[in-house]
Amino acid sequence: METVLYVGIDTSLGNHVVCAMEADGRIVARTTVANDRDGGEQLVTWLRAQAAPYARLAVGVEATSVYHAPLMEWLAQEPRLHPWQPTWYVLNPKVVEKFGETYVDRGKTDRADARLIADVLRFGRVTPWTPPDPRFAALQVLTRHRRQVSQLITQEKNRALVQLFCVWGQYAHTDEPFFSNVFGAASQAVLARYTPDTLAETPLADLAAEIAAVGRNRLKAPENIAQTLQRLAHRAFRLHPEERDARQQSLVLHLDTIRALERQQRELDTVIARDFQAFRQTLTTIPGIGPVYGAGLLAEIGPVERFTSE
Structure with a gap:
C-alpha cells in the first residue's frame, strides 16, 4: 500500500501555518511560512524534506477569501514536487468546520486548523482540486x-x-413627453447644470435649444421635453437652500460615478x-x-x- 503524507495548510494574509500528518494521524512536522514567493520556496523545500520517506503527497487548504489561491496555483505548477504525484484539495470551509465539531477538545487556532485540514484529507471523501485552465x-x-x-x-x-x-x-416617474432614459446623456446634462429653481427661470426657447444640443439633435420634440421639465420644476417641493444644495451636489456626484x-x-x-x-x-x-x-x-x-x- 502506498504511503501518503497528508499536509494541511491554514492560510491567512500574512502567513501559512502548515501541518504534515501520517495516515494513522501522527503529526510528522509543523512549520509556518510567509504568504509570498519566498515563503512558497521555503514551503517547497520543507515539503520535499518531509515527503522523502513517502510515496505520495496530499495537500489541502480551506477556500478562505483569496489568500490560498496564489499559493495553490503556484504549488500545483511546481515540478520539484512532481515525484510525489501530489493531489491538491481546496476544501469548503463548512466541510472543515463540521468535521471539526467531532473534536470536543479542539482549540480554534491556526495550528489546530492546519491539523484539522490534514485530518480531513486523511479521512477522505473530499474531491480533489484541479488547477484552473489559465x-x-x-x-x-x-x-x-x-x-x-x-x-x-x-x-x-x-x-x-x-x-x-x-x-x-416626479422627474423619474412622469408620463409626459420626456427623456427616454433618466440616466441618459441629455438628462444627466440637464440635472448637472440646473436646479428646479434655475430651470424654471430659464426661457423655454433657450432650454429647448440646449436640450436639442446635448441630445445631438436626436431627441424628438425638444420643445415638449423643455415644457415637461419646467412643469416638473414648478411642481417640485422647495427644500431649505442648504439641504437643496447638498442633495443637488450629492446627485451630481452620483451621476459622475455612474458615468x-x-x-x-x-x-x-x-x-x-x-x-x-x-x-x-x-x-x-x-x-x-x-x-x-x-x-x-x-x-x-x-x-x-x-x-x-x-
Missing part, C-alpha cells in the same frame, strides 16, 4: 469584474434616484469580446446571447472536458 481563469476575472461593475451601477442609480426625488419630485462606471463597463466589454474570440464555442448561436454573456457562461462552466458526461 485561459478560463483570466476570462473569469474579467467577467466577474464586469458583473461587479454592473451591480455598482445599479446601486449608484438607486442612490441617485433618492436624491433625484427629493430635489425634482465613470459605465465607461469601465464599456472597456471591459471590449476586452472580454476580444478575449472570447480565442475560444471555440457555440453559445453565441443562441438568440440573445452575445459575446459578453457568452463569455460569462463559458468562464463559469470552464473546459467541458472536466465533465464526465453530457
Whole structure:
C-alpha cells in the first residue's frame, strides 16, 4: 500500500501555518511560512524534506477569501514536487468546520486548523482540486469584474434616484413627453447644470435649444421635453437652500460615478469580446446571447472536458 503524507495548510494574509500528518494521524512536522514567493520556496523545500520517506503527497487548504489561491496555483505548477504525484484539495470551509465539531477538545487556532485540514484529507471523501485552465481563469476575472461593475451601477442609480426625488419630485416617474432614459446623456446634462429653481427661470426657447444640443439633435420634440421639465420644476417641493444644495451636489456626484462606471463597463466589454474570440464555442448561436454573456457562461462552466458526461 502506498504511503501518503497528508499536509494541511491554514492560510491567512500574512502567513501559512502548515501541518504534515501520517495516515494513522501522527503529526510528522509543523512549520509556518510567509504568504509570498519566498515563503512558497521555503514551503517547497520543507515539503520535499518531509515527503522523502513517502510515496505520495496530499495537500489541502480551506477556500478562505483569496489568500490560498496564489499559493495553490503556484504549488500545483511546481515540478520539484512532481515525484510525489501530489493531489491538491481546496476544501469548503463548512466541510472543515463540521468535521471539526467531532473534536470536543479542539482549540480554534491556526495550528489546530492546519491539523484539522490534514485530518480531513486523511479521512477522505473530499474531491480533489484541479488547477484552473489559465485561459478560463483570466476570462473569469474579467467577467466577474464586469458583473461587479454592473451591480455598482445599479446601486449608484438607486442612490441617485433618492436624491433625484427629493430635489425634482416626479422627474423619474412622469408620463409626459420626456427623456427616454433618466440616466441618459441629455438628462444627466440637464440635472448637472440646473436646479428646479434655475430651470424654471430659464426661457423655454433657450432650454429647448440646449436640450436639442446635448441630445445631438436626436431627441424628438425638444420643445415638449423643455415644457415637461419646467412643469416638473414648478411642481417640485422647495427644500431649505442648504439641504437643496447638498442633495443637488450629492446627485451630481452620483451621476459622475455612474458615468465613470459605465465607461469601465464599456472597456471591459471590449476586452472580454476580444478575449472570447480565442475560444471555440457555440453559445453565441443562441438568440440573445452575445459575446459578453457568452463569455460569462463559458468562464463559469470552464473546459467541458472536466465533465464526465453530457
